[in-house]
Amino acid sequence: MTELTQSQTWNELKAHTKDLPHMRVLFEQDKLRFDTMSTSACGLFLDYSKNRANQETLSLLFKLAEETKLASKIKAMFDGDVINTTEKRAVLHTALRAKPEQKIILDGINIVEEVQQTQAKMATFVTAITSGSWKGYTGKSITDIVSIGIGGSFLGPKIVSQALRPYWNKDLNCHFVGNVDGTSITEKLKPLDAETTLFIMSSKSFSTQETLTNTLSAKDWFISNGASQADIAQHFVAVTTNVAKATEFGIDADNIFPMWDWVGGRYSLWSAIGLPIALMIGMDNFRELLDGAHEMDKHFANTPLSENMPVIMGLFSLLYGNFHNAQSHVVLTYDHYLRGLPAYFQQLDMESNGKSVTLDGTRVDFSTGPVIWGGEGTNGQHAYHQLLHQGTALIPADFIMPLKSHNPLGEHHIQLASNCFGQTQALMQGRSYEEALVELEGCDLSIDEKSTIAKHKEMQGNKPSNTILMDKLTPGTLGSLIALYEHRTFVQGAIWDINSFDQWGVELGKSLGNDVLTRLGAEKDASELDCSSNGLINMFRQQSI
Numbered sequence: 001m002t003e004l005t006q007s008q009t010w011n012e013l014k015a016h017t018k019d020l021p022h023m024r025v026l027f028e029q030d031k032l033r034f035d036t037m038s039t040s041a042c043g044l045f046l047d048y049s050k051n052r053a054n055q056e057t058l059s060l061l062f063k064l065a066e067e068t069k070l071a072s073k074i075k076a077m078f079d080g081d082v083i084n085t086t087e088k089r090a091v092l093h094t095a096l097r098a099k100p101e102q103k104i105i106l107d108g109i110n111i112v113e114e115v116q117q118t119q120a121k122m123a124t125f126v127t128a129i130t131s132g133s134w135k136g137y138t139g140k141s142i143t144d145i146v147s148i149g150i151g152g153s154f155l156g157p158k159i160v161s162q163a164l165r166p167y168w169n170k171d172l173n174c175h176f177v178g179n180v181d182g183t184s185i186t187e188k189l190k191p192l193d194a195e196t197t198l199f200i201m202s203s204k205s206f207s208t209q210e211t212l213t214n215t216l217s218a219k220d221w222f223i224s225n226g227a228s229q230a231d232i233a234q235h236f237v238a239v240t241t242n243v244a245k246a247t248e249f250g251i252d253a254d255n256i257f258p259m260w261d262w263v264g265g266r267y268s269l270w271s272a273i274g275l276p277i278a279l280m281i282g283m284d285n286f287r288e289l290l291d292g293a294h295e296m297d298k299h300f301a302n303t304p305l306s307e308n309m310p311v312i313m314g315l316f317s318l319l320y321g322n323f324h325n326a327q328s329h330v331v332l333t334y335d336h337y338l339r340g341l342p343a344y345f346q347q348l349d350m351e352s353n354g355k356s357v358t359l360d361g362t363r364v365d366f367s368t369g370p371v372i373w374g375g376e377g378t379n380g381q382h383a384y385h386q387l388l389h390q391g392t393a394l395i396p397a398d399f400i401m402p403l404k405s406h407n408p409l410g411e412h413h414i415q416l417a418s419n420c421f422g423q424t425q426a427l428m429q430g431r432s433y434e435e436a437l438v439e440l441e442g443c444d445l446s447i448d449e450k451s452t453i454a455k456h457k458e459m460q461g462n463k464p465s466n467t468i469l470m471d472k473l474t475p476g477t478l479g480s481l482i483a484l485y486e487h488r489t490f491v492q493g494a495i496w497d498i499n500s501f502d503q504w505g506v507e508l509g510k511s512l513g514n515d516v517l518t519r520l521g522a523e524k525d526a527s528e529l530d531c532s533s534n535g536l537i538n539m540f541r542q543q544s545i
């Protein structure tokens with residue numbers, strides 16, 4: 001048993017959540033619920049009134065946060081303590097968006113200075129590319145960026161660039177290659193011209209198989225399209241902590257942008273890993289993105305727990321996972337530009353909190369991170385929302401929508417908003433059997449038929465959701481939004497006392513994949529493996545060519 005589940009507050013929460021009335025009743029009892037259960041910070045508004053909670057629930061949750069020393073754990077992260085204990089690393093993505101005058105000392109070095117130097121290098125590079133002064137090997141300016149990376153080195157740049165499309169430099173295009181599946185890079189390169197294409201190889205470790213393989217194929221494509229080995233310097237840059245390996249790989253030393261081991265892959269878009277974003281939206285907008293995140297950092301570090309947006313959201317997620325048996329959490333973005341955000345939050349949260357032991361190695365006796373999934377509204381309403389409304393699983397939802405659209409076309413935005421708010425309302429209130437019967441009045445059906453259909457139309461409601469609004473999707477509000485989710489993830493990991501910053505499961509997959517590779521290549525026999533793996537390997541060997 002862990003200390004957490006034995007604590008009095010944990011057990012009080014268990015008992016309390018069982019007795020809580022339906023949210024419909026809570027709304028009837030408290031007409032000011034929207035005012036008291038909503039908050040604003042850093043350009044974001046959060047309505048958390050449609051949650052299974054009253055003031056007592058909130059008090060118990062904040063008490064749990066206090067007892068598990070959340071405030072001092074937050075401070076430890078910002079101070080650069082080695083909170084990633086298994087990899088013996090500080091966790092300082094917040095330093096990437098610190099103000100230039102701040103000082104964050106790690107091992108005797110002010111890392112803010114190093115961050116600023118790298119940002120200055122990025123700024124020079126962005127100007128060179130966007131002004132056209134950086135020329136390709138035939139003297140033409142760069143028109144296409146191909147970003148090669150995977151995991152955090154793929155999702156961050158891709159999804160943030162996609163989200164900030166209205167801010168794109170009109171003379172540039174950006175393409176992202178992640179998967180090692182040759183189809184991905186082949187299709188991406190097909191329409192491109194080697195003379196005007198720049199490759200950014202993004203890999204924190206510079207040892208990820210997919211990224212190395214894709215970069216080698218990109219080099220082959222480049223050379224086979226008429227360029228020479230010497231031309232590589234004008235067309236290939238890298239972002240990595242492993243400068244030596246990148247140089248050895250053939251990347252010109254001047255074209256290497258450094259990063260640091262205190263930046264986790266899934267928290268790296270704020271570093272030079274964000275170079276594709278900076279190229280597409282310009283360095284001023286990139287800085288606005290960092291500033292938005294920095295504002296959220298300040299809010300998270302300095303606001304009392306009961307008014308702290310990431311804390312509130314983290315506690316609600318924990319409430320559903322640990323006390324209502326919710327196994328998943330859905331993120332629904334009512335903005336086409338934000339359609340990739342669920343996938344980004346999926347890596348952020350599932351790679352961080354998909355853990356089974358506490359920091360001291362004790363096996364947990366509670367659920368940790370849920371499955372994060374989602375998509376864009378209103379599309380999902382005509383598909384998986386059915387399960388949200390009437391399925392047997394409880395799936396808490398986050399609805400995210402800017403109040404103003406970048407494309408204010410006719411009635412589109414007002415309809416989008418009506419759908420967003422209508423969904424949260426339907427999830428909360430549901431439809432009672434009696435209401436369904438009333439709706440069937442006047443239908444040409446027998447009483448028995450009406451009763452049966454009413455049972456099918458009945459919806460229990462009491463399905464929780466948060467609604468996050470912002471005035472407009474800008475680099476600043478996006479920065480705040482992403483940092484909000486980073487810290488929301490941290491809050492849960494801190495209360496569970498797990499390490500949210502390692503990823504041993506992913507590492508195992510990588511090393512077994514490498515072992516299988518040697519067996520697929522017939523260098524090594526596979527007969528000592530389990531019969532399924534052996535069978536699959538043999539089938540591939542015999543039939544893949």
Ligand SMILES: O=P(O)(O)OC[C@H]1O[C@H](O)[C@H](O)[C@@H](O)[C@@H]1O
Pocket residue numbers: 149150151152153202203204205206207208211264265266351503506
């Ligand atoms: O940037 P790299 O070192 O190539 O790593 C790419 C990715 O590798 C692994 O899958 C990690 O779990 C991710 O967090 C990381 O972003």
